[in-house]
Amino acid sequence: MYKYDEIDQRIVDERVAQYRDQTRRFLAGELSEDEFRPLRLQNGLYIQRYAPMLRIAVPYGMLSSKQLHKLGDIASKYDKAYGHFSTRQNLQLNWPKLEDTPDILAELATVEMHAIQTSGNCIRNITTDQFAGVAPDEVIDPRAMAEVLRQWSTFHPEFALLPRKFKIAVSGTKVDRAVIQGHDIGLEFYRDTQNKVAIKVWVGGGMGRTPILGLVIREHLEWQHALTYCEAIVRVYNLHGRRDNMYKARIKILVKALGIDEFRNQVDAEWAHLKDTPNTITEAELARVSKHFEDMPYETLPAHDASFDAALSSNTAFAAWVKRCVHPHKTAGYRAITLSLKPHGKAPGDASSEQMHVVADLAEQYSFGELRVSHEQNLILADVKLGDLFALWEKARANGLATPNIGLLTDIICCPGGDFCSLANAKSIPIAQAIQMQFDNLDYLHDIGDIELNISGCMNACGHHHVGHIGILGVDKDSAEFYQVSIGGKQGNDASLGSVIGPSFAAEEMPGVIQKLIDVYIKERTPEERFIDTVRRLGVAPFKAHVYAKEELAA
Amino acid sequence: MSNLIKLTNGTASIVENEWTLIQLPASQAEQRVQAGKVVLFKLTGEQTVTPEQIAATEIPATGKIILPLTVFITKKDVLGSRIDIGSTGIWLDTHETLESLISAVGDINKLPIIAIHVERFADGRIFSLGTLLRTRYGYKNELRAIGDVLRDQLFFLKRSGFTSFEIRADRSAEDALASLNDFSQPYQGAADEPRPVFQRYNRIA
Numbered sequence: 001m002y003k004y005d006e007i008d009q010r011i012v013d014e015r016v017a018q019y020r021d022q023t024r025r026f027l028a029g030e031l032s033e034d035e036f037r038p039l040r041l042q043n044g045l046y047i048q049r050y051a052p053m054l055r056i057a058v059p060y061g062m063l064s065s066k067q068l069h070k071l072g073d074i075a076s077k078y079d080k081a082y083g084h085f086s087t088r089q090n091l092q093l094n095w096p097k098l099e100d101t102p103d104i105l106a107e108l109a110t111v112e113m114h115a116i117q118t119s120g121n122c123i124r125n126i127t128t129d130q131f132a133g134v135a136p137d138e139v140i141d142p143r144a145m146a147e148v149l150r151q152w153s154t155f156h157p158e159f160a161l162l163p164r165k166f167k168i169a170v171s172g173t174k175v176d177r178a179v180i181q182g183h184d185i186g187l188e189f190y191r192d193t194q195n196k197v198a199i200k201v202w203v204g205g206g207m208g209r210t211p212i213l214g215l216v217i218r219e220h221l222e223w224q225h226a227l228t229y230c231e232a233i234v235r236v237y238n239l240h241g242r243r244d245n246m247y248k249a250r251i252k253i254l255v256k257a258l259g260i261d262e263f264r265n266q267v268d269a270e271w272a273h274l275k276d277t278p279n280t281i282t283e284a285e286l287a288r289v290s291k292h293f294e295d296m297p298y299e300t301l302p303a304h305d306a307s308f309d310a311a312l313s314s315n316t317a318f319a320a321w322v323k324r325c326v327h328p329h330k331t332a333g334y335r336a337i338t339l340s341l342k343p344h345g346k347a348p349g350d351a352s353s354e355q356m357h358v359v360a361d362l363a364e365q366y367s368f369g370e371l372r373v374s375h376e377q378n379l380i381l382a383d384v385k386l387g388d389l390f391a392l393w394e395k396a397r398a399n400g401l402a403t404p405n406i407g408l409l410t411d412i413i414c415c416p417g418g419d420f421c422s423l424a425n426a427k428s429i430p431i432a433q434a435i436q437m438q439f440d441n442l443d444y445l446h447d448i449g450d451i452e453l454n455i456s457g458c459m460n461a462c463g464h465h466h467v468g469h470i471g472i473l474g475v476d477k478d479s480a481e482f483y484q485v486s487i488g489g490k491q492g493n494d495a496s497l498g499s500v501i502g503p504s505f506a507a508e509e510m511p512g513v514i515q516k517l518i519d520v521y522i523k524e525r526t527p528e529e530r531f532i533d534t535v536r537r538l539g540v541a542p543f544k545a546h547v548y549a550k551e552e553l554a555a
Numbered sequence: 556m557s558n559l560i561k562l563t564n565g566t567a568s569i570v571e572n573e574w575t576l577i578q579l580p581a582s583q584a585e586q587r588v589q590a591g592k593v594v595l596f597k598l599t600g601e602q603t604v605t606p607e608q609i610a611a612t613e614i615p616a617t618g619k620i621i622l623p624l625t626v627f628i629t630k631k632d633v634l635g636s637r638i639d640i641g642s643t644g645i646w647l648d649t650h651e652t653l654e655s656l657i658s659a660v661g662d663i664n665k666l667p668i669i670a671i672h673v674e675r676f677a678d679g680r681i682f683s684l685g686t687l688l689r690t691r692y693g694y695k696n697e698l699r700a701i702g703d704v705l706r707d708q709l710f711f712l713k714r715s716g717f718t719s720f721e722i723r724a725d726r727s728a729e730d731a732l733a734s735l736n737d738f739s740q741p742y743q744g745a746a747d748e749p750r751p752v753f754q755r756y757n758r759i760a
Contacts, residue, residue: 005758007740007742007752007756007758010740011738011740011741011742014737014738014739018734018737022707035676035705035707038677039707121677121679151752152742152743152751153743154742154743155710155711155738155741156743156745157682157710157711157712157713157714157715157741157743157745157746158679158682158683158686158711158714158715158745159679159682160679160682160708160711161676161677161678161679161682161708161711162679163679227743235683235686238679238680238683239680239683239684243678243680273690273691277690277744277749278744278749278751278754279743279744279751282753282754284753284759285753285758288753288759
């Protein structure tokens with residue numbers, strides 16, 4: 001993974017000093033709340049319901065063992081000994097003290113970490129596929145370009161105060177795992193007809209109050225121009241995006257108002273001036289950064305491992321875990337594995353300090369000292385030998401990290417919700433927990449098969465409910481917490497936004513509602529169909545009819 | 556005590572303000588507040604300046620003045636010689652377009668100073684306007700940030716091509732000076748230094 005040189009280190013060190021002084025001035029009353037807000041936000045600090053929340057950047061989801069150990073230590077020392085991995089692949093601390101945050105940042109800087117631009121109206125943490133660099137279907141490893149983009153966007157002076165937040169995702173696979181169409185800019189890397197690295201550029205996607213899937217603004221962009229082309233897009237947005245209404249301030253609203261063709265014309269007019277200016281990426285710079293993402297020193301291994309095969313056939317619990325949590329790898333004899341942060345009945349995406357230390361040790365022992373955070377809020381060890389899987393599983397299992405539910409109903413994407421977040425209309429974690437307990441039967445879960453259930457506590461959609469096969473949105477109904485259910489959303493190349501099935505439900509009804517949706521699917525599915533396929537084939541109607549059947553009878 | 560910071564050959568210091576900022580009189584008409592600036596309709600901005608306001612703007616007979624763009628456009632023929640001797644500058648709001656500035660003045664380097672007024676510090680359009688004036692339109696003279704100008708934006712303003720900063724009256728310009736140097740080696744090229752770090756520094760260790 002990327003290692004800081006003196007330039008990178010100086011920037012985070014200078015940031016700590018700058019932020020320490022800003023915090024000092026705020027606490028001394030020299031900065032008003034309004035003036036401090038964008039400053040602290042651009043350093044990931046929210047003021048939440050009970051305490052500040054600090055969002056620590058995990059650039060494109062990559063962590064080293066050393067960094068995770070540090071995060072575990074920080075969570076113990078400054079918080080309640082746990083952290084929450086978010087859908088932007090970041091780590092959130094729920095209970096730090098405002099006056100401690102400069103010290104936390106100083107500690108992070110010692111392991112090449114920071115909280116720069118993890119919130120606020122600026123370019124946020126760049127996200128990508130959690131299997132980048134190891135996926136067999138990968139065409140281009142996008143991480144070097146993600147790092148180049150990270151550096152370019154860090155304290156970009158022209159884009160320091162955009163109309164609203166700005167999210168970029170990169171992907172280098174045919175099968176999109178980075179929700180490219182759900183971002184303000186999505187960069188899809190591919191090889192063109194000349195076998196050169198090119199980018200298909202998507203723009204104007206986003207979740208939130210007004211979910212919109214991105215549109216293609218440029219089919220073919222040479223990689224050298226990635227920064228200048230993004231500058232053209234963000235400049236048009238910075239100058240012309242709405243600033244009078246924060247709910248209409250994302251780039252998607254501008255793209256929709258102008259139409260993609262007019263927006264493209266304006267971007268191209270800007271880019272005509274920006275193309276080939278000094279921010280054009282050089283071969284040397286890409287090569288320098290790419291060196292940090294070269295293949296691990298893999299051993300030459302056979303495609304099969306006898307001890308693994310034996311364990312697989314003799315241990316059904318291990319076999320269930322392998323089925324859900326072990327993923328193919330481009331190198332023979334290696335696998336990527338997902339450590340589930342979704343044990344039934346716990347807050348999805350949470351990890352204790354102890355678990356962080358355990359995972360850091362596992363990564364050190366089995367996966368070259370590196371790991372990744374997925375946007376589905378799990379942890380990934382990307383380079384594990386087949387022969388190590390059983391031993392790894394036993395240790396993960398002993399620490400509550402081996403629930404074999406990846407991609408299943410209980411692998412719920414969930415925001416912190418009303419338990420923590422001051423924006424939330426409703427709690428989301430208890431809903432996730434109740435659904436997990438309703439379906440706390442692994443055989444049944446495996447029978448239901450691949451399904452994505454996403455929960456957001458408000459329309460800001462941190463839990464990506466719009467693209468969940470089942471999406472749950474917390475709403476406020478006469479000051480009571482209710483939940484709106486949608487089905488048919490999907491991430492990926494064939495992304496779609498879910499349709500709301502009808503009036504919202506009280507919290508205690510939710511497990512039953514999900515049960516009814518699943519019942520319709522089990523009854524109607526063809527042998528090969530996943531839940532989403534059945535929904536797409538049949539539409540919302542039969543699901544809606546069954547879910548609301550009782551109320552109609554009573555009425 | 557002046558609250559004006561000025562960069563001279565890269566060195567910042569607090570200097571006396573030799574320019575008088577000319578303000579439009581308050582409008583008698585109700586100000587029309589546009590809903591943002593959706594370019595589709597080429598809305599000219601949040602506040603409409605009325606001809607009465609322009610006519611009623613008091614311009615001192617002598618001295619160095621910075622006029623609102625709208626006033627300059629209307630009165631430039633009357634001002635003729637004062638423009639030529641370099642004693643007239645222009646200020647614009649963040650919602651006003653550079654195209655209207657350029658078409659009003661022709662050669663912008665005839666202007667000794669351009670100021671951009673930011674009503675709320677969080678309005679980041681000022682950074683793009685500064686950047687464009689320097690990189691697109693080749694403006695070489697003093698570029699000043701006025702209005703809600705606070706120290707925590709100074710580094711970005713400097714990098715966006717601004718060379719003077721009139722710190723909001725209730726804040727200390729002395730304190731603000733330090734923030735111009737918050738970062739010593741920024742990553743990306745910008746108006747003040749077009750080369751990104753990978754072009755100006757050998758990073759291959």
